[in-house]
Amino acid sequence: MSSQVLLSHLSFSYTSAVDVLTEVSLCLSQGWFGVVGPNGSGKTTLLRVLAGDLPGDPAMIQRTPSDMIVRYCPQRVEHLTPAIRDFAESWQGNAHRLMGQLELEPTQLAHWQSLSPGERKRWQIGAALVDVPELLLLDEPTNHLDTRAKKLLFDRLERYQGIGVLVSHDRQLLDSLTCSTIRIHPGGTVKLYSGNYSAARELWLNEEKRSRQTRSKLQAERRKLKRRLDAARRSREKAESDMDTAKRLKSVHDSDARSMAAKGRAASAEKRLGREVTVLRRKLGKADETVEQARVDKQVGRSVFVLEEVAPMQNLIWLKTPAIRKGDRILLRDVDVLVRRESRIHLKGPNGSGKTTLIEELLQASQLPEERILYLPQELPHERVERNRRMMESFSDMAKGRLLQVVAALGVPPERLLASEQPSPGEARKLALAMGLSRQAWLLLLDEPTNHLDLPSIERIEEALVRYSSALILVSHDDRFARTLTRETWRLEEGRLVM
Numbered sequence: 351m352s353s354q355v356l357l358s359h360l361s362f363s364y365t366s367a368v369d370v371l372t373e374v375s376l377c378l379s380q381g382w383f384g385v386v387g388p389n390g391s392g393k394t395t396l397l398r399v400l401a402g403d404l405p406g407d408p409a410m411i412q413r414t415p416s417d418m419i420v421r422y423c424p425q426r427v428e429h430l431t432p433a434i435r436d437f438a439e440s441w442q443g444n445a446h447r448l449m450g451q452l453e454l455e456p457t458q459l460a461h462w463q464s465l466s467p468g469e470r471k472r473w474q475i476g477a478a479l480v481d482v483p484e485l486l487l488l489d490e491p492t493n494h495l496d497t498r499a500k501k502l503l504f505d506r507l508e509r510y511q512g513i514g515v516l517v518s519h520d521r522q523l524l525d526s527l528t529c530s531t532i533r534i535h536p537g538g539t540v541k542l543y544s545g546n547y548s549a550a551r552e553l554w555l556n557e558e559k560r561s562r563q564t565r566s567k568l569q570a571e572r573r574k575l576k577r578r579l580d581a582a583r584r585s586r587e588k589a590e591s592d593m594d595t596a597k598r599l600k601s602v603h604d605s606d607a608r609s610m611a612a613k614g615r616a617a618s619a620e621k622r623l624g625r626e627v628t629v630l631r632r633k634l635g636k637a638d639e640t641v642e643q644a645r646v647d648k649q650v651g652r653s654v655f656v657l658e659e660v661a662p663m664q665n666l667i668w669l670k671t672p673a674i675r676k677g678d679r680i681l682l683r684d685v686d687v688l689v690r691r692e693s694r695i696h697l698k699g700p701n702g703s704g705k706t707t708l709i710e711e712l713l714q715a716s717q718l719p720e721e722r723i724l725y726l727p728q729e730l731p732h733e734r735v736e737r738n739r740r741m742m743e744s745f746s747d748m749a750k751g752r753l754l755q756v757v758a759a760l761g762v763p764p765e766r767l768l769a770s771e772q773p774s775p776g777e778a779r780k781l782a783l784a785m786g787l788s789r790q791a792w793l794l795l796l797d798e799p800t801n802h803l804d805l806p807s808i809e810r811i812e813e814a815l816v817r818y819s820s821a822l823i824l825v826s827h828d829d830r831f832a833r834t835l836t837r838e839t840w841r842l843e844e845g846r847l848v849m
Contacts, residue, residue, distance in 0.1 A: 353418055353484040353513055354379050355400065360410040361538070362392075362399055365771060370395045372538035378485075382507075382514040384524045384547055387534030389776030389804050390766055393517045396534065397422060397487045400515060413485070421478035422487040425775050425802060426729060427470040427494070430462045437477040448476045451506050464677040467494035467728050468701030475503065484512045492520045493801045494728060496700045496827050519804055521547055536763070661691040661722070661792035666821055669715040676707045685711075685847055687840070691792065693821045696832040699842030705825045708842070709795050712823070718793060724786030725795045726779070728825075735778045738785060756784040761807040775802040787814065794818070797825045 355378040362371040370392040385393050398404045399411070401422035413420075437445055438456040449455070452472045458465060459473075471494055478486060491507075492500050500523070507514070507527060515532075518524055524531075524547035531543045531550035543550035667689040674682040681704030689695070689712065697705050706728060713725060742753060754764040760780040767777060779802050786794070794815070800808045808831065815822065815835050826832045841848045 352380055354414040355485060355513060356412040356414075357400075358410050358412070360399065360407070362395060362404065365769070369538050371399070371534075371540075374538070374540050376532065376540065376542060378513050378515065380511065380513055381530065382510075382516060382528040383530045383532055384528035384550075385515060385517045385532045385534065386519075386524070386547060386550075387804070388536060388761060389780065389802070389807060390762060390770070390774045391534040391536055392538050393534055394425070394489055394774060396532075396540075397489055397515060397517060400485065401487050415484075418484040419481055420485040420487070421481065421483040423474050423478050423489060423491060425489045425493060427467055427474050428729070430459060431474075431477070433477040434473050435459065437473070437480050440480065442480075444482070445480050448480055448506070452476050452502055461677050461679065464679055466702040466706070468496060468499050471495060472499060472503065475506075479506065479510070482512075486510060486512055486514045488514070489517045490519070490802060491516070492518060492523055494701065494798060494827075499701055500827075519800075519802075519808070521805070660819055661718075661821070663691065665690055666693075666718060666793055667712050667716045669712055671711070674704060674707055674711055676704065681707055681845065682842065682847055683845055687712075687847065687849070689793070689821060689823065691821050693823070694835065694837040695823045696836035696839045697823060697825045697842070698832075698839055703842040705842060706797055708847070709797055709823065709825065713795065716793075721789060722792040723795065724783075724789075724791040724793070726782060726786065726797060726799055728798045728801060730775075730778055730782055734782070735773065738778070738781050739773070741785070742781065753784055753788050756788050757781060760784060760810060761804065776804065776807070779803060780807065783811065787818075791820060793821045793823075795823050798827070799824070800826065800828055800831060 355376075357374050357376045357378075360371060360374045361369065363369045374396070385396060387393050395404065401420055403422065437448075438454075438459050440446075452475070454472055454476060458469065462470070465473075471491065475488070475491060478488075488507075491503060495503060500520075504523065504526060514527075516524070516528060526546075528546050529544075531545065531547055532540055533543060533550065533554060534540050541554075543553050545553070665688060668687075669689075670686045672684060673680050674685055685708075697708065699705050709725075713723070716723065742750060745753060754767075757767060757780060758764050760783065762777050762780050767773060767781065770777070773781065779799075783799070799811065803811070812831060812834055822835060824832055824836055838849070
């Protein structure tokens with residue numbers, strides 16, 4: 351019997367204030383399913399519900415077989431887990447094949463803390479695959495991976511034979527690997543589309559276009575009905591007024607017959623217009639209801655307005671050192687670099703070459719005031735996420751309003767962020783960016799800033815940073831994003847910094 355997972359009218363919320371998933375019904379069978387949607391829409395929550403990490407009504411989740419092997423790879427990769435240790439120490443042939451395919455060496459675990467996030471991500475996914483799971487759940491697997499690592503990962507995932515569910519904002523991976531697309535809407539409703547991301551996107555854009563056209567037509571009909579109702583009400587009021595006037599101006603010479611006839615005509619007109627008003631009011635109520643049912647998803651986000659102030663000094667950071675180390679490893683030798691206020695630098699190199707460590711060294715060498723630097727690491731520590739939330743809550747109403755305007759521009763509904771006790775990684779990242787962009791930084795140090803962000807957010811951040819004239823050092827494996835924002839390249843090659 352082939353493996354299958356059924357979700358039937360499943361709903362989930364962390365708090366009573368915000369529904370994350372609403373009435374989700376899906377049938378998952380062999381093959382890869384891509385999961386897409388705005389940050390905070392519930393993509394990670396859906397994976398955790400499927401993995402059994404979050405409580406759910408057993409009647410709403412059916413797995414066939416009931417004891418299927420399930421493996422979940424979360425976005426974060428800080429910790430060396432027992433599963434990774436077991437994988438590295440395994441003597442099974444499958445484990446050795448996986449390590450070869452993913453270019454992993456067991457000796458790497460001895461200096462786990464000095465491994466790059468991309469190297470750790472390959473270990474995490476290898477440990478999930480080694481048990482040949484029937485359900486494999488991957489949350490942003492290509493975050494942190496360089497081009498070669500992405501190819502290694504794709505080659506291995508392409509051979510997976512079970513049910514694969516993939517949350518990703520990597521269009522290339524979604525188009526190459528998936529055959530079905532699960533789209534999560536704000537509010538937690540989902541729809542399953544046949545085809546990869548590009549094919550599904552074309553389908554839902556056409557659906558949205560038809561919905562907008564239908565809504566526009568219904569709104570026009572509603573306006574027409576409203577005009578008719580207003581005209582009928584005015585006619586009724588006039589008939590009532592004419593009847594009252596006729597009573598007041600009745601001549602003593604009028605015959606009773608003529609008077610009775612006039613009264614009858616006025617009463618008949620009033621009654622007829624009354625019926626018309628009632629019918630039109632009923633039709634207008636139905637039109638209002640139909641227009642509401644034909645809602646089009648509201649698009650959160652707009653262009654980001656950034657206040658900025660260029661640094662008053664020409665040279666911002668000078669770093670000169672014979673060696674840069676990570677733990678007991680020498681990553682770079684003979685480093686001598688100068689960051690100027692007009693610098694727009696793309697920092698490139700394979701996973702583990704020392705890009706993040708170089709940024710940390712530049713921060714150590716900086717003499718700039720802390721508030722004049724925006725440093726966004728690859729992964730936000732939980733402590734910083736909590737600190738940002740506390741800072742936001744402590745702001746004055748005016749300062750909080752300015753911050754939430756930038757948050758909304760980056761694609762996060764402010765009310766969701768304010769109500770959520772646990773922001774998604776994407777929401778937390780946007781809050782950190784918003785807090786930095788809303789102050790006048792002289793230098794931006796951005797280490798894979800597009801990690802965890804949805805595609806519309808990436809485009810809005812790109813637009814904002816293009817207009818931001820302060821210095822920028824960018825680590826990114828997204829070459830298109832980097833080409834748009836930078837003017838020079840620092841390349842890390844075999845322990846040297848080449849410019």
